[in-house]
Amino acid sequence: MKRYILLLLAVILTAGCVSGCGSQATSGKKSSDKAEIYKIGIVTPTLSTSEDEFRAAEKMVKQYPGVVKHITLPENFATEIETGLSQITSLADDPQMKAIIVVSGQAGLLPALQKVEETRPDIITMTAPIWDDPALMSKYVDFNLDTDWVKRGQAIATQAHAMGAKTMIHYSFPTHLAKEVIAQRKDAMQKTCKELGMQWVEVVTPDPQTGNGTGPMLQFLREDIPRQIGKYGPDTNIFGSNCPMYDVIIDEAFKLKYMVAEQCCPTPLQAYPTVLGLEISEADAWNFDKVNGMISKKAAEKGMAGRLGGWPMPATVFMPQYAVELARKMIEDPGFDYKKVDNLNKFAQDTFGCGVSFSKFKAKADGSEFDNYAVMIMDTILY
CATH class of the missing domain: 3.40.50.11400 (Rossmann fold)
Incomplete structure (x- = not known):
């Protein structure tokens, strides 16, 4: 009888251990008990x-x-x-x-x-x-997820207006504007600016996809952005439709004090670390709270707090x-x-x-x- 009781206890303990380890490993849904x-x-x-x-x-x-x-x-x-x-x-x-x-x-x-x-x-x-x-x-x-790229046009203009922007400057080039989603985003941005009473300025840059790469486009931005800010003042938000543009756009923003509500692909890892010379370890590159904190600190040091933005993490x-x-x-x-x-x-x-x-x-x-x-x-x- 004593051996039988000990054997029964062992079976119960073993079953409990298997059940517990399994539920922790799988986080499964409940099916009966x-x-x-x-x-x-x-x-x-x-x-x-x-x-x-x-x-x-x-x-x-x-x-x-x-x-x-x-x-x-x-x-x-x-x-x-x-x-x-x-x-x-x-x-x-x-x-x-x-x-x-x-x-x-x-x-x-x-x-x-x-x-x-x-x-x-x-x-x-x-x-x-x-x-x-x-x-x-x-x-x-069963279910599909994606980013609402077109609605971002409305959201960016609305955010820029809330930040105090009176003018929106949109930089792009022909092969980009030929893409439907980019054209629709631009149209939504322009419509929202009109509804909010913001001045809309559209500038076409050299096309990196049909010319000599990004070099002429970036050089154009270096020369044109100061001209535009000289004309419209720092209460201007600049948006570029192409990711490589932002090394220049963000860099010039710190010099000329205009606004950048969001990048074309909003992420703390686009342009900000390069322009600000942030030393981010490989581990910290995925700690977005820490990266965002580093950018905020630099923005405050340079008198740009509240004039730059983005998404807290990449889509x-x-x-x-x-x-x-x-x-x-x-x-x-x-x-x-x-x-x-x-x-x-x-x-x-x-x-x-x-x-x-x-x-x-x-x-x-x-x-x-x-x-x-x-x-x-x-x-x-x-x-």
């Missing part, structure tokens, strides 16, 4: 192709070991599309896989997600983002991490209404501590909204 083991697959470009998205996914792997599985698309995706598609669909071979997230920012990946939906409808499929046809994405993918870092957290929420709380933008906004605030505004993606033809396609902008932070 035990946690369901699940995995989330996330697909990104390689480190050399897109460092932000790759490192964001790797951070999720470290944060949720045994839950998040990260794979990368082929380095030369354009010539190895079939390989990339098969890599995505292979994730569905794992019976514990409950969500697959594809983060790519390129087209051609939808067939893989369509196949997953057909063979494993129990798997949550998500893009964050890909750029296939929005109507088909909404049909074959290319936020989006993959948000997608993983959202997938976990959807798996563990099936009643969570992920199609309601207020829920998405609150989830971003609760999870990341920053203001994010989601809205439904609208079809270009008739303006109808896709219920399972959400686009977002972040609240601007001022340095």
Whole structure:
């Protein structure tokens, strides 16, 4: 009898240990009285192709070991599309896989997600983002995420006006303005400036894509920005549509004291560290609170506090991490209404501590909204 009792206690303790370790490793949702083991697959470009998205996914792997599985698309995706598609669909071979997230920012990946939906409808499929046809994405993918690039035109002009800008200067070049999303963003910015009573100035620079690279464009900015500020004064916000422009735009801002509400790709890592000579270690490069603090300190020292801004973190870092957290929420709380933008906004605030505004993606033809396609902008932070 004594041996029987000891054996029974050992079995109970062993079962308890296995159950506890399993729930900690998987963070699974409740199924009756035990946690369901699940995995989330996330697909990104390689480190050399897109460092932000790759490192964001790797951070999720470290944060949720045994839950998040990260794979990368082929380095030369354009010539190895079939390989990339098969890599995505292979994730569905794992019976514990409950969500697959594809983060790519390129087209051609939808067939893989369509196949997953057909063979494993129990798997949550998500893009964050890909750029296939929005109507088909909404049909074959459970949920799609992206940045609202067009709405940023309105948001930037509104933010600049709140900062005290009386003039908005928009720098771009022909091949950029030929891109629909950039043209629409510019139109939204111009319309908002008119509504707010701000003067609108549009300047066309040398085109780096048809001429001699970025050199002539940057030289033009060095010469033209002082002329424009001399004409319109420092209560001017300058926006450039091309990322390389910002080494000049931010540098001249510290000299001429004009405003830069946001960059074209708003992130604390664009231009600010270079212009300000910030010494950022590899580890601190992903500590955005620390980087933003360093920029704010320099801005205050140079009398530019409140005249420069951006997003607290890059969209290319936020989006993959948000997608993983959202997938976990959807798996563990099936009643969570992920199609309601207020829920998405609150989830971003609760999870990341920053203001994010989601809205439904609208079809270009008739303006109808896709219920399972959400686009977002972040609240601007001022340095």
